Amino acid sequence: MQAFETHTGLAAPFPVENIDTDVIIPMGPLMMTPRARLGEKAFLPLRFREDGSDNPDFVLNRPEFRGASILIAGRNFGCGSSREGAVHALQGMGLRVIVAPTFGDIFYGNCIKNGVLPVQLDDTEHARLMQVAIDANGGAEFGADLPRQVLTLPDGTEIPFDIDPGHKSRLLAGLDEIGITETYKDAIAAWQAADRKAHPWIWAIEGSA
Amino acid sequence: MSNGTLFGKLWNRHLILTNPEGLDLIHVDRSLLTDLSGTVGLEEMEEDGRKVANPALHAAMPDHVIPTGREDTPQQAKLRERFVRNLDRLSVQQGIRHFGRGSGRQGIVHVVGLEQGFTLPGATLVCGDSHTSTHGAVGALAWGIGSTEVKHVLATQTLWMKRPKTARVWLDGSLKRGVFSKDLILWLIGELGADFGREHAVEFAGPAIDALSIEARASLCNLGVEMGARFALIAPDEKTFAYHRGRPYVPDGELWESALEDWRTLHSDVTAIFDKEVRLDVSDVTPQITWGVSPEHVTGRGGAVPAEGAESGALDYMGLCAGQSLIGLPVDYVFIGSCANSRIEDLRIAADIVRGQQVAGGVTAWVVPGSEAVKQLAEAEGLADIFIAAGFEWREPGCSMCNAVNGDLVAPGKRAVSTSNRNFVGRQGPNARTHLASPATAALCALAGEIRIAEPEAAICPAG
Ligand code: SF4
16 A cells, blocks of 8 residues: 655645545446546546536636645545545545545545545634635645644645544555554454354354355 | 443454554454445455455345346446456355345345344444444444455454544434334434534434334434444344344354343443433424435425525535425436335335325336345235336345446436435436435325325324
8 A cells, every 4th residue: 555654736625515435436437447547537426517528617627726636625525435446536636635624434544545644624724724725726835744744834834633643654654454464363363262252153153154 | 441332342342452553453243245345355355365264254245236127238237247246256266155146135235134134233244335334223333344444354354443432312202103214314414414423433322212123223323324423323122132033144042042141231331421422302303305415405394495504516416496395396216225225114114105006107116125035025915016006116136226336327317216325416327316215205206206295193104
């Protein structure tokens, strides 16, 4: 998996609430598209008009924001379906950092597992960042520094953010989780042996077809 | 620390260790594999040449992609080849039980897990599908995961998790006749918002929950995730145990007795401390229907769209104006199905309303039973005949028009009343307009050919 440490780039303001993963990547295109090309289908329902042409109203279609790599999103971003392709699609269109007041829980976890930094800010800080991104209009760079847990505005002002230490270390290391877990295989085996005794009805299924 | 909550007890029971960064390694007792995330997870295992750690703790079945009609279109045949066949092939290869079409056990994972007794009180259960919260209805600790996590569970039978906070939604009072658990949960989402449960495990409790049947609780927990709760949970009670007894994967004899003794301890203590708690009275809840593109865009006030505060994008998409009433809007599709409402009780409720009547002209009305077991039972009870005589299409089990990736979809710009759980933009097909409601409301709308909502007093079925 891709590690995340620091990043600078353009920030696109996208102040819409409850953007669900069906909007980020509809299931039909997700199933028919190889992972490497999912970025072409990200935000499909918002990005294109019915005739297939670009929808000029969608923020990431506007020339100022074409190369944006930081998305300032609205409340409950990534709610809905568990599809991990939503994160792959955002990555595929070049997004590395998503900032929102709140995220869908499963989407948040999927970001961590794929090296995309999800930054949760309280409403006031979020509103301020949103305003700065709107005013900058794609003309200035924003920064994200995970080790120091700060976002940097174009004028150099820093906005600190919180992140769970476990999530932080996974993002920084970018390691394969299965490999990490396998180093604990004795502990897992011991737990299972004890649980077979404590809760044998859970394990009775091993004997059935 | 469990703080005496049911969630805490179940979490601690499955905690293998906590790493230095504070992530918990949790044991997974059961996993369900769908023909989407399950297939992908198994394919990745194959690519890496990995063996599944504990094959007996998984069950695989096609639901999302498998077509529900009689014949495949070329597109459906292609999807079947890639997703449905591969799930079967890789399950067999890894020694995982697979419930294929015709096995008598195939169906939507969240219907099958419960009805087969694969889901047990007190067990952890995961699936690469967000509606895994459904299984909390019987006191399982169940949550939806992404496909990287599916692979992790296949390889290690564990997951790294950050311990969520706990919340309790305590519901007093009792539902009126003609108001169902689907109405209750839609109302709750409207009251509390689509992100109320974010970062929390939400326990539903109180007299109004006690009164619900297990299947009604399943519908409620199913939509728990639509209020942001990755974990929805209801303490198991005697109803739960009566529901479980004798199901195929539930142990019997001495094991049943010791399980029962343990399951009776699975509830939050009276002294339990939750991070967040709300208490509401459900006595005045009316039948609910959504007007917008999030489940929190819901109305119980006689179908009225809010006059103020409605997001204009949502209204445009739905072809509605602020302040208007939904009542009387022509309906093109009615879909009774999905893991929210495709169980036998749902079909009984809908069939009672439909009996002896006709679907209105111009309405495409489908009933898609949640599993082969539900389908067989509904046929034996004569429910299928009622639907078919009324002009409904009676289809094979699967997710069908809930997710529209299997070729079953609502045509662009058309209006659907659906018993599913998501009214997102494009969810039921590009530009499809979805109104979520209970099976009773969906049945009424099919007969009327327009949106109707029953007055609770006038309803014919007991709350369930
Ligand atoms: S019925 Fe719908 S919500 Fe349920 S598992 Fe299938 S696609 Fe998901």
